[in-house]
Amino acid sequence: MSVLKLFSGEIIRLVKYKILPVGVATTAIWVAILYFLEPREELYLAPMFIFIDVGAMSILLIGASHFLEKQEGTIKSLMVMPVTKREILISKTAASMVLALESAVITAAALYFIHKITLNYALLFLFVIIAGAAHAAIGFVLSLIGRDFTSMLGIMAAYMFIFTIPSIFYSVGLIDEKYKYLMMVSPSHASNELIRAAVSGEYETGLIIAGCVYLILLAAVLFRFAVYPMFKDKAVRG
Amino acid sequence: MSVAFSVQDLRFKYPSAKEDTLKGISFEVKEGEIFGLLGPSGAGKSTTQKILIKLLEDYKGSVKYFGKDLKDLGKSYYEEIGVGFEVPVHFSKLTALENLKFYSGFYKSKADIRELMERVGLWEYRDKKVGEFSKGMKVRLNFVRALLNKPRVLFLDEVTNGLDPKNARIIKDMIAEYRKDGGTVFLSTHLMNDVEQLCDRIAFCVNGSLVEVSTPRELKLKYGKREVKVEYNENGNLSTAVFSLDGIGENEEFVNLLKSKQIETIHSGETSMEEIFIIVTGVELNERTEAV
Numbered sequence: 001m002s003v004l005k006l007f008s009g010e011i012i013r014l015v016k017y018k019i020l021p022v023g024v025a026t027t028a029i030w031v032a033i034l035y036f037l038e039p040r041e042e043l044y045l046a047p048m049f050i051f052i053d054v055g056a057m058s059i060l061l062i063g064a065s066h067f068l069e070k071q072e073g074t075i076k077s078l079m080v081m082p083v084t085k086r087e088i089l090i091s092k093t094a095a096s097m098v099l100a101l102e103s104a105v106i107t108a109a110a111l112y113f114i115h116k117i118t119l120n121y122a123l124l125f126l127f128v129i130i131a132g133a134a135h136a137a138i139g140f141v142l143s144l145i146g147r148d149f150t151s152m153l154g155i156m157a158a159y160m161f162i163f164t165i166p167s168i169f170y171s172v173g174l175i176d177e178k179y180k181y182l183m184m185v186s187p188s189h190a191s192n193e194l195i196r197a198a199v200s201g202e203y204e205t206g207l208i209i210a211g212c213v214y215l216i217l218l219a220a221v222l223f224r225f226a227v228y229p230m231f232k233d234k235a236v237r238g
Numbered sequence: 239m240s241v242a243f244s245v246q247d248l249r250f251k252y253p254s255a256k257e258d259t260l261k262g263i264s265f266e267v268k269e270g271e272i273f274g275l276l277g278p279s280g281a282g283k284s285t286t287q288k289i290l291i292k293l294l295e296d297y298k299g300s301v302k303y304f305g306k307d308l309k310d311l312g313k314s315y316y317e318e319i320g321v322g323f324e325v326p327v328h329f330s331k332l333t334a335l336e337n338l339k340f341y342s343g344f345y346k347s348k349a350d351i352r353e354l355m356e357r358v359g360l361w362e363y364r365d366k367k368v369g370e371f372s373k374g375m376k377v378r379l380n381f382v383r384a385l386l387n388k389p390r391v392l393f394l395d396e397v398t399n400g401l402d403p404k405n406a407r408i409i410k411d412m413i414a415e416y417r418k419d420g421g422t423v424f425l426s427t428h429l430m431n432d433v434e435q436l437c438d439r440i441a442f443c444v445n446g447s448l449v450e451v452s453t454p455r456e457l458k459l460k461y462g463k464r465e466v467k468v469e470y471n472e473n474g475n476l477s478t479a480v481f482s483l484d485g486i487g488e489n490e491e492f493v494n495l496l497k498s499k500q501i502e503t504i505h506s507g508e509t510s511m512e513e514i515f516i517i518v519t520g521v522e523l524n525e526r527t528e529a530v
Contacts, residue, residue, distance in 0.1 A: 002344060009340050016331045077327035077383070080291055081344045082316040236293045
């Protein structure tokens, strides 16, 4: 019950702080681009747009929200209410997934309404949730390591340099396909692969299962051993 | 009267610190009293409060809340306490009422938000965003937030800091009423006016230890001079005489002075809380900075 109240509070603040409207505006840009593309190109680019919202926007959202709350002292206030730290983290993670799902829903709708392209929606939303949870955990870690939003952006840039850029190189053929399993170590690449599989309907089952298991384990380990203890410590210090 | 908090040999060390911030402090807060914790910067006041409100857990020693070990209490503990932070703790893009409704929604016991806001003069600003509030308005909103769950124990940190005298009076009256209704208050402040007007007992925390736990009256007697200072007019000039309080009724010189001179002022040698603070802590009030 507390989680639902916290979650609803998070969503209200996403709107009031203009974070959700900005997310929708970003997706609207993707839709505008998709409108001018051929169906074959759409199927290539749509997963990348969804991934940007899941993998980058959700990290930014968590960082922005974390540092705003730190500045306003509201995390401290939440800590002295009859809610657990776990409930606070769950509600924040769920709220970050709203942005990812919003992007997936709007992009999927655009594909249908522009070129009548249908997808395996259940699989897409499942993969978006898995990728979103892993990136929410990464977003928390980067935010909790960062001293302020600017330093968090610097750490995020380093993260993307290490994990996201190799995935882009792989996509354009600069990295040989024989490294496809090794590439799954990158959360960005694993997420990208899952979303691409759901949108295109073409996938290697073993690779997709490996990606799902890896991202779920990564999210669980990060939340348990990094996010939770660091959040406790930072929240107390305000 | 039962004991709200019983703290025994409380020790705490921050992971990055070289030595203990709290070095074995012991005190009791009785139910229905206003207990003030005073001390200079870094003395351990905030750390003590953070432990009592369960924000810090890895402490040594024993803290009991109405006889129960604090470590055994879960989130239901927060149904019983209200915490008023010194710094604002509200969502700036939400209105005052939206903030209070959000926080209030988590408690089983709910105070009347309108009544509280009217009392502190914020009801007419309920639909204004907190980001547009003045510092004083935020302080008052913090106080209302602390009372939202009709708490059994109220923790207040510098509760009137930044308020004009009129609003400070309102808040102090509300605290006194809360105590009269059986509430317990743990007050952390550097404003000696608040201490004198509100606290039943006070403790001075210095360098992680408690050096005095007493009532303001007892401290004034202990650190004051047992003397009377008389200022009187003599041939157009202001003169001063000091007499010992002991046997003053039989002191002919004092009695004659009262009879024969035009008295301007009479002051007892009772000391101020500011002076006691300086004597006990060894620190000037204006030397203090932010607490640990």
